[in-house]
Amino acid sequence: LRSTIIGDAVAKALEFMGHKVLRQNHMGDWGTQFGMLLAHLNDKLQANEVAETALSDLEDFYRVAKVRFDNEEGFADRAREYVVKLQGGDAQCLALWQNFIDVSIAHSEEVYHKLSVTLTRDDVMGESAYNHDLANVVSELQAQGVVVEDAGAQVAFLEELADKNGKPAVYIVQKSGGGYLYATTDLAAIRYRKSQLNASRTLIFTDARQALHFKQTEIVARKAGFLAADDQYQHCPFGMMLGKDGKPFKTRTGGTVKLIDLLDEAVERAGALLATRDNDFSAETLADMADKIGIGAVKYADLSKNRTTDYIFDWDAMLSFEGNTAPYLQYAFTRIQSIFAKANVDMSACDAVIDIQASQEKSLVTKLLQYQDTLEQLIDDAAPHVLCTYLYELASLYMKFYEACPILKEDVTAEQKASRLAICALCSETMGHGLGLLGIATLNKM
CATH class of the missing domain: 1.10.730.10 (Isoleucyl-tRNA Synthetase; Domain 1)
Structure with missing residues (x-):
């Protein structure tokens, strides 16, 4: 709720004041969690359940898949296999994945309509949109000496954020096994928004718990030249929505509020x-x-x-x-x-x-x-x-x-x-x- 309506209000105000605003809905549409989701969906389809029916309640679907991942013997291994297949471009996995994306976007559009939010399907630029560019991003960081190899991983050591003992902060862009992280995707997004969209000011709306990550990301992006000296990169953190008990807002039964x-x-x-x-x-x-x-x-x-x-x-x-x-x-x-x-x-x-x-x-x-x-x-x-x-x-x-x-x-x-x-x-x-x-x-x- 917060990222959507806060960002929308700021975007509308910027447009009214004469600025050109490009909305980028950075959906979490990629990552290791999709392994368990695809495995669970495939089981549903094998049981002759229609995808639209199986995915009618995404929150519940995720909850059941997570329980299976944590407790069901063999399911976690199958989920990891699906991750490898998905990242390798397996046609069946990509088709299953597209089911998730279509249903998720349709669900989001329903909510946006209720909220009178100006985001549309054309504004979606999810994590998956940058997959093809992640290797190039890492190569550029290596070539410029922004990252170095450490225990097989590609790492940036940030003296600017050193702890009280002088130990630099660690920012990993590629794991020792070759996998990429959210950090890599965020760097690719910065580079795209500058080189392709020519954005002079970027505003990121996420909760405050990600503040350090985006500070680190900005430092690495500037060192790599993905941002010009006069470009503004502004993380706009927000706090949490709490219940009357002062704890994160939940349903009466303790579940996540839809x-x-x-x-x-x-x-x-x-x-x-x-x-x-x-x-x-x-x-x-x-x-x-x-x-x-x-x-x-x-x-x-x-x-x-x-x-x-x-x-x-x-x-x-x-x-x-x-x-x-x-x-x-x-x-x-x-x-x-x-x-x-x-x-x-x-x-x-x-x-x-x-x-x-x-x-x-x-x-x-x-x-x-x-x-x-x-x-x-x-x-x-x-x-x-x-x-x-x-x-x-x-x-x-x-x-x-x-x-x-x-x-x-x-x-x-x-x-x-x-x-x-x-x-x-x-x-x-x-x-x-x-x-x-x-x-x-x-x-x-x-």
Whole structure:
């Protein structure tokens, strides 16, 4: 969840600010784990089970395959044989592997659609895409003296990250048996993005536990000339999503939470919340509201936190209509829309000169003028939470303005009304745009 929605928000903001953004979905579609997966799938197919059925629940499929790998006699050996065949280009293994990739991408696309994320199948550039280039990468590193042979492996010794005793950090790019590692793939990806995509700034969104790996990777890439001196290589780490007990977020039974199930539950909870409120909306409208509120609540709860920190996943807090939440911002947005509906005024026609009279007007307009600076900070720091904070402060100031500065009352002059409607229109435009960058839907009624 975090890498996808944080990266998407930053990408959208960069594009809005005029940058050309190339998305690269670096899927983990290769590696030794596929040996056990292919062996398990082959057994399923031998039992006349259809691949699509066998792979309908990838998380469960992986869990069962791992149990077999750890406990079933002979299975681990078969799994290792499949790894060798796969890496050797065996046609049957590649066909089985492609089944996994197709199902996995289809599953991801379903989730991306629910999240309003802009990643597509064309953005997929998984680990397997670099297989053909790994030997070349190692050869270049050898030729430049960046790596040396150590106990049969190809290793870079990084003095820059030496420990307190002066022992350099070890970075292996090829194992003694000839196999490659994630490090090799990441170096190949850096070289590709520079030489083929001409990327001047690369942002990598992964959890914070990989921070050292990417620091080491950057050092090796710069020594090898895969990155120019002025190229930016920015690992954007994020913390973990925790349960109320402060431990990694799990299901009630202790299992891994499936993102698609989490989103479905969010919509269900939002629907139940709406059902407790007096309304005369149709069932179809309520379902649409529940979808937008539920999905928005989950996304905003994540995006509104500094990405470098862990955060507590709390249904009640994220679905609240009070505080720094998506429902609060969505509600504030609907309040603005209701003003124009009551006034029977076209928002796009509200271009009157703004005449600031009340302190609440001044505070609100001042905040509106800070939107550009907020987006600059977001893209510089790759930190969507600064936009969330801005939108919450903007919504809060709008609520104060709404209470203190009448717009449609009879004693309001035509000039005051036009000025305040113009302020409302700017608030609507800014809030709607900001939420759009975060991938959070707005509502006209709530």
